[in-house]
Amino acid sequence: MPKVLGIHLICHNNLNVEDLENGYFKSGHWKIAERHPNTAQYLALHxxxxxxxxxxxxxxxxxxxxxxxxxxxxxxKATNEPVEWKGGGTGEKGYFWSDD
Structure with missing residues (x-):
């Protein structure tokens, strides 16, 4: 069964993003079905x-x-490599799905 591996979000000007210690950040107030963050490995803000x-x-x-x-x-946990947008649809969210 396919599952979400990556979540891509439109987030203008670091809205609701906060730097934390040791290379971490938090990003909040996203309306996302709970099943997606349970399987997602990465988050990308665009x-x-x-x-x-x-x-x-x-x-x-x-x-x-x-x-x-x-x-x-x-x-x-922040990483340095920017990624291209993945996922279809017309809203602020895009999901990168696994094949299985």
Missing amino acids: ESKNQQSYRQGIIESWERCSERPDRITFYV
């Missing part, structure tokens, strides 16, 4: 779909936002 990510990394954990339980905050 200004637009036709630009490489400006911030990306390995998803270490996630939690529901206390002020909005229908939203998710990701905790991410």
Whole structure:
């Protein structure tokens, strides 16, 4: 059964992004189905779909936002290599799916 390996998001000007210690950051208030962050390995933030990510990394954990339980905050170990947008659709989210 296919599963999400990567999550690509439109996030202008580091909105709701916070630098943490030791090369980590958090990015929050995303409306994403819970099944996707459970399987996703990485998160990539983009200004637009036709630009490489400006911030990306390995998803270490996630939690529901206390002020909005229908939203998710990701905790991410930053990496240096920008990635191209992956995923279809017309909204602010793109998912990179596995083949199995």
